[in-house]
Amino acid sequence: MDTIDFDKGGGLVPAVVQDADTGEVLMLAYMNEEAYRRTLETGRAWFYSRSRDRFWMKGESSGNVQEVREVRVDCDADAVVLKVRQVGGAACHTGHRSCFYRRVEGDRWVVEGQPVFDPDEVYGR
Secondary structure (H helix, E strand, O other), X not given: OOOXXXXXXXXXXXXXXXXXXXXXXXXXXXXXXXXXXXXXXXXXXXXXXXOOOEEEEOOOOOOOOEEEEEEEEOOOOOOEEEEEEEOOOXXXXXXXXXXXXXXXXXXXXXXXXXXXXXXXXXXXX
């Protein structure tokens, strides 16, 4: 674990999550050393929530877990890429496959695709 520089980002590194087969970017989250260790030990994606100040495993509420196929570290050792198999079809808490389902077109946002699940039903909001 000494290859990742967690100190540079105040104990956290950004983690870009990609579909292992298609390369589609599914989400961005943050990891600290414990989340990184849990990811390596379990083969499932673990992160650290800055807003909730706690660890979380992707899919612990929704069932849409991420099975880690490959971990990559950037040249500065302060960011990681997780290549995953997205179970359940959606990585985003909004129900979309990817958290990056909006694109800029001129001066407006355009939504691409439809949600895979209803977040109200899954999270009980």
